[in-house]
Amino acid sequence: MDFHPAKPTHPEAHSEASTTMPPQDATMAEPSAETTVDSADVAAAADGASLEAVNNSETTDWEQKYRELYEQYLRLAADFDNFRKRRLQEMEHARKYGGENTILELLPFLDNLERARASLSEGSDAKVLYQSFGLVQQQLMDALSSIGLQRVSAKGQPFNPTEHEAIAQFESADWPDQTVMEEQQGGYRLHDRLIRPARVVVSVAPTSAANPAEPGAATDENPFRQATSGGSSVDTSSPAGR
Numbered sequence: 001m002d003f004h005p006a007k008p009t010h011p012e013a014h015s016e017a018s019t020t021m022p023p024q025d026a027t028m029a030e031p032s033a034e035t036t037v038d039s040a041d042v043a044a045a046a047d048g049a050s051l052e053a054v055n056n057s058e059t060t061d062w063e064q065k066y067r068e069l070y071e072q073y074l075r076l077a078a079d080f081d082n083f084r085k086r087r088l089q090e091m092e093h094a095r096k097y098g099g100e101n102t103i104l105e106l107l108p109f110l111d112n113l114e115r116a117r118a119s120l121s122e123g124s125d126a127k128v129l130y131q132s133f134g135l136v137q138q139q140l141m142d143a144l145s146s147i148g149l150q151r152v153s154a155k156g157q158p159f160n161p162t163e164h165e166a167i168a169q170f171e172s173a174d175w176p177d178q179t180v181m182e183e184q185q186g187g188y189r190l191h192d193r194l195i196r197p198a199r200v201v202v203s204v205a206p207t208s209a210a211n212p213a214e215p216g217a218a219t220d221e222n223p224f225r226q227a228t229s230g231g232s233s234v235d236t237s238s239p240a241g242r
Contacts, residue, residue: 105143112136152187154180154198163187165197175203
């Protein structure tokens with residue numbers, strides 16, 4: 001059996017091997033730095049993606065709210081247009097048929113008027129005709145009263161400018177001053193609204209000049225007015241009397 005002795009290791013080779021190890025350690029440390037830089041980039045990218053997702057979410061919320069508000073606007077516009085059309089129809093209906101209840105109240109009066117006309121003739125008694133006319137008139141007033149029409153009191157009442165319209169004034173000692181002597185046309189009130197004033201004649205207290213014997217009667221104190229022989233007077237204030 002042959003025995004071969006081990007060859008001694010050269011010291012320079014060992015030193016070369018030992019000196020080549022640190023660069024290997026340096027190359028191992030470099031990937032660690034690169035890994036740190038990549039992590040920061042990844043974190044920044046993740047933050048950007050998160051911010052973009054938030055922005056997209058907010059945009060989606062605003063678009064949803066806009067769509068909801070726009071739909072509400074369309075519904076309100078449609079409802080208002082329907083309300084306007086319905087209101088116009090109601091106004092037209094009220095204009096055409098608003099007097100229906102009033103006409104229904106007046107129809108019985110019209111029926112009785114037709115019956116009275118059919119029962120009367122040229123030879124009818126005047127007293128019967130007068131009574132029939134009074135009944136028809138009363139029925140008409142009852143029908144109008146049922147819908148709120150009221151006659152304004154006038155004759156014998158103190159003159160009231162809010163209810164009476166004076167068309168003439170007469171001096172009278174039989175009536176108090178500013179009293180309605182005569183009613184020329186009746187006044188009427190619908191519920192609490194005056195729709196036509198009564199046209200009346202109002203009394204005025206007699207003036208003192210109309211009764212010279214009354215104490216304190218007014219006299220003509222013009223010293224230049226003198227009676228002539230013909231009973232006329234001459235007024236010196238006019239050019240003819242000067």
